[in-house]
Amino acid sequence: MIARFSHLCVYVLDQEEALTFYRDKLGFEVRMDVTMDNGFRWLTVGPKAQPELSLILCAIREGFAMDAAKAASLRSLVQSGCLGVAVMEVDDCRATYEELRARGVKFKSEPAERPYGIEAVMVDNSGNWFSMVQRRK
Amino acid sequence: MIGRGPGAALGAAGEGGRNPGVVYTGRMRVRASLRDLIRTRDLMRACFAQPISLDDLAAEADLSKWHYLREFRAAFGQTPHEFLTQVRLERARHLLITTSRPVIDICFDVGFSSPGSFGLLFRREMGKTPTQLRREARRLVRVPGRYPWAYVPMCFAALFGPPEGGAGGAAGAA
Numbered sequence: 001m002i003a004r005f006s007h008l009c010v011y012v013l014d015q016e017e018a019l020t021f022y023r024d025k026l027g028f029e030v031r032m033d034v035t036m037d038n039g040f041r042w043l044t045v046g047p048k049a050q051p052e053l054s055l056i057l058c059a060i061r062e063g064f065a066m067d068a069a070k071a072a073s074l075r076s077l078v079q080s081g082c083l084g085v086a087v088m089e090v091d092d093c094r095a096t097y098e099e100l101r102a103r104g105v106k107f108k109s110e111p112a113e114r115p116y117g118i119e120a121v122m123v124d125n126s127g128n129w130f131s132m133v134q135r136r137k
Numbered sequence: 138m139i140g141r142g143p144g145a146a147l148g149a150a151g152e153g154g155r156n157p158g159v160v161y162t163g164r165m166r167v168r169a170s171l172r173d174l175i176r177t178r179d180l181m182r183a184c185f186a187q188p189i190s191l192d193d194l195a196a197e198a199d200l201s202k203w204h205y206l207r208e209f210r211a212a213f214g215q216t217p218h219e220f221l222t223q224v225r226l227e228r229a230r231h232l233l234i235t236t237s238r239p240v241i242d243i244c245f246d247v248g249f250s251s252p253g254s255f256g257l258l259f260r261r262e263m264g265k266t267p268t269q270l271r272r273e274a275r276r277l278v279r280v281p282g283r284y285p286w287a288y289v290p291m292c293f294a295a296l297f298g299p300p301e302g303g304a305g306g307a308a309g310a311a
Contacts, residue, residue: 007290009293029178029179029182034231034235034283034284034288035283035284036283036284036285036286036289036298037278037279037280037283037284037285037286037299038297038298038299040289040293040297040298042284042288042289042293048175048178048179049171049175049212051178051213051214051220052214056293058293058297061297063296063297063298064295064296064297064298064299065295065296065297066296066297
């Protein structure tokens with residue numbers, strides 16, 4: 001039986017900038033930050049209120065099964081802003097929207113009423129977007 | 138705030154301006170304390186090397202000791218003490234893998250006051266003694282201070298790792 005997700009992978013253009021964004025702008029906590037012998041950096045962060053799920057902020061770099069061409073196309077896909085990563089639940093969408101925007105976080109769309117709640121679409125500093133939903137009770 | 142927990146789950150439907158007339162009683166109180174609970178987690182992560190008592194944490198959350206304990210467990214699925222122990226053990230594992238500091242020093246570095254209980258808890262959590270873990274990691278580490286590939290999940294090791302299959306099995310970053 002599959003119990004739950006523990007890690008999700010988010011491909012980022014620059015890990016240091018992603019770290020600043022996720023830690024300082026979104027307020028996530030850093031769970032692990034270690035470097036392998038070839039320089040690959042295992043960097044995980046997560047919402048403080050949800051300790052059991054971590055996001056792997058994965059740099060797009062060449063490796064054994066990731067050749068230069070694949071890395072380049074993945075990089076341009078992320079950068080183009082066409083990749084949606086996940087849906088986040090927020091307790092108050094409009095307040096969180098204002099709070100994040102004040103910190104310089106960009107949004108694809110403002111909070112709006114949807115059949116399932118109030119939703120805004122946030123973009124990270126690589127181009128990945130996340131839907132931020134305050135669920136209808 | 139982005140997150141999940143009792144606060145988010147019980148969340149305030151009315152705060153977006155849709156139900157301004159709703160009167161919150163207990164729910165509001167629980168939700169308000171999620172930030173406080175998170176602050177105590179931050180405190181434990183930042184100060185794990187020092188002795189931290191339940192009284193300290195409850196005071197930080199501005200709750201009574203037992204109320205704090207209940208709320209923390211409801212929010213995060215573990216007690217503050219379990220969380221603190223986990224933080225200390227993870228830190229100890231990190232130091233065992235990446236440094237050559239003696240085990241006994243690491244035990245005190247990460248905030249344990251007794252090597253006996255450190256050894257016991259470490260073994261219970263990691264399935265091996267600190268010395269065994271270090272010995273295993275040593276065989277896998279090729280550059281001092283760096284992490285062995287065996288400590289990140291296989292799929293990432295396969296994508297970004299060394300071509301000679303140095304992945305050596307998944308198990309345990311997290």
